Amino acid sequence: MTTLNQTTGPTATRILGVGSHQPERIVTNDELSLHMDTTDQWIRERVGIAERRFSAPDEKLVDMAVIAGSKALADSGLSPSDVDTVILANCTMPHPIPNGAAQVADRIGVKAAGAFDLNAACAGFCYSLGTASDLVRAGSAKRVLVIGAEKLTDWVDPTDRSNAIIFADGAGAAVVGPSDTPGIGPVVWGSAGDLVDTIGMNPNPAGGNKVLYQEGQSVFRWATTKIAPIALRALEAAGITPAEVDVLIPHQANLRIVESIAKKLRANGAREDMVVADDIVYSGNTSSASIPMAMDHMRAAGRIKPGDVALLVGFGAGLSYAGQVVICP
Amino acid sequence: MADKPSDAEILEGLSEIVEEVAGVSPDDVTADKSFVDDLDIDSLSMVEIAVQAEDRFGVKIPDDELANLKTVGDAVTYVSSHA
Numbered sequence: 001m002t003t004l005n006q007t008t009g010p011t012a013t014r015i016l017g018v019g020s021h022q023p024e025r026i027v028t029n030d031e032l033s034l035h036m037d038t039t040d041q042w043i044r045e046r047v048g049i050a051e052r053r054f055s056a057p058d059e060k061l062v063d064m065a066v067i068a069g070s071k072a073l074a075d076s077g078l079s080p081s082d083v084d085t086v087i088l089a090n091c092t093m094p095h096p097i098p099n100g101a102a103q104v105a106d107r108i109g110v111k112a113a114g115a116f117d118l119n120a121a122c123a124g125f126c127y128s129l130g131t132a133s134d135l136v137r138a139g140s141a142k143r144v145l146v147i148g149a150e151k152l153t154d155w156v157d158p159t160d161r162s163n164a165i166i167f168a169d170g171a172g173a174a175v176v177g178p179s180d181t182p183g184i185g186p187v188v189w190g191s192a193g194d195l196v197d198t199i200g201m202n203p204n205p206a207g208g209n210k211v212l213y214q215e216g217q218s219v220f221r222w223a224t225t226k227i228a229p230i231a232l233r234a235l236e237a238a239g240i241t242p243a244e245v246d247v248l249i250p251h252q253a254n255l256r257i258v259e260s261i262a263k264k265l266r267a268n269g270a271r272e273d274m275v276v277a278d279d280i281v282y283s284g285n286t287s288s289a290s291i292p293m294a295m296d297h298m299r300a301a302g303r304i305k306p307g308d309v310a311l312l313v314g315f316g317a318g319l320s321y322a323g324q325v326v327i328c329p
Numbered sequence: 330m331a332d333k334p335s336d337a338e339i340l341e342g343l344s345e346i347v348e349e350v351a352g353v354s355p356d357d358v359t360a361d362k363s364f365v366d367d368l369d370i371d372s373l374s375m376v377e378i379a380v381q382a383e384d385r386f387g388v389k390i391p392d393d394e395l396a397n398l399k400t401v402g403d404a405v406t407y408v409s410s411h412a
Contacts, residue, residue, distance in 0.1 A: 045371065046373065097342065183381075215392070217375070217376050218392050221379075221380060221392065222378050224376070225380055254373075
């Protein structure tokens with residue numbers, strides 16, 4: 001009988017570096033209120049956003065991913081030749097074909113990379129991080145560049161006041177590689193396909209790309225009741241208690257959802273001084289980019305130190321969700 | 330199971346929930362008040378109130394039913410008839 005080889009890799013992985021990129025243009029609530037029936041106060045109260053960034057028409061999702069990915073590589077002290085795999089989490093490429101990851105790898109200088117896009121919507125980064133860690137541990141990849149990048153403004157009706165105030169553009173990235181000690185806990189992931197219709201795409205009355213819709217109350221109910229238990233399962237899978245979490249970085253969907261998750265974790269033993277990501281206030285909801293972008297911004301602001309224990313949890317269309325514990329680089 | 334709560338008990342419970350979720354004084358939460366127009370409660374806070382009411386009273390308040398609960402009195406009647 002023929003016997004096949006199978007690979008194994010290092011037993012432990014960690015995040016070696018992070019980076020992010022935002023478009024230059026800042027869009028304030030006051031600017032949005034010029035085009036639609038809304039106000040700064042209304043937006044802050046409902047979703048907690050003060051401003052967000054919109055890409056220029058010629059700044060593509062792939063362009064943002066290249067910048068964020070290059071910064072993460074530089075932060076890790078590695079060169080492109082040290083990476084052999086690129087995962088691009090996204091749900092807003094202009095077309096299904098070609099994928100974005102191969103272009104990103106080529107432009108960063110990762111030669112002949114294993115490269116694929118991963119669509120788990122706003123849970124995409126956590127799905128990709130878990131996949132990257134397991135690829136390294138299985139010996140399939142040496143080091144993986146994981147990027148979440150989105151150009152949501154291509155897929156939102158700019159006159160739809162329930163969505164145009166929330167979604168924005170940007171990219172965040174992390175490099176995953178071998179480690180002496182475990183730095184990425186097991187991913188806890190799953191989906192709720194029975195709720196598929198609560199977030200989707202509708203034809204745009206003005207023509208062009210379809211546009212995003214969500215059933216706000218249903219999604220809010222799901223996010224505020226089902227996600228904290230997923231986060232607790234991720235802690236359990238990593239073998240740590242809520243009190244050991246230094247930083248909570250949920251997907252930046254809506255500040256009220258973020259605060260609800262934090263409150264539930266504190267009711268389960270998380271510390272009052274646990275730092276909670278609120279990057280949405282100045283970045284909006286950037287789907288798969290939001291978690292690595294928040295981590296990068298919080299580190300730059302001194303709110304996260306190397307070695308901090310961070311709990312990540314992503315959730316969104318599908319519906320899909322994923323979370324894990326990581327040690328901050 | 331505990332005995333079915335009286336309307337007064339439901340109103341008291343709801344007013345505590347509304348205070349916790351939206352910071353509204355319990356004295357203002359009376360049957361004739363509209364959640365949106367009188368108490369200034371938005372659609373997402375309504376979801377939080379519904380979720381807490383479900384836990385407290387052991388009822389299910391689906392989102393499509395929630396849309397019909399315009400006043401505090403509507404909510405008391407709904408909980409009372411489903412508890």
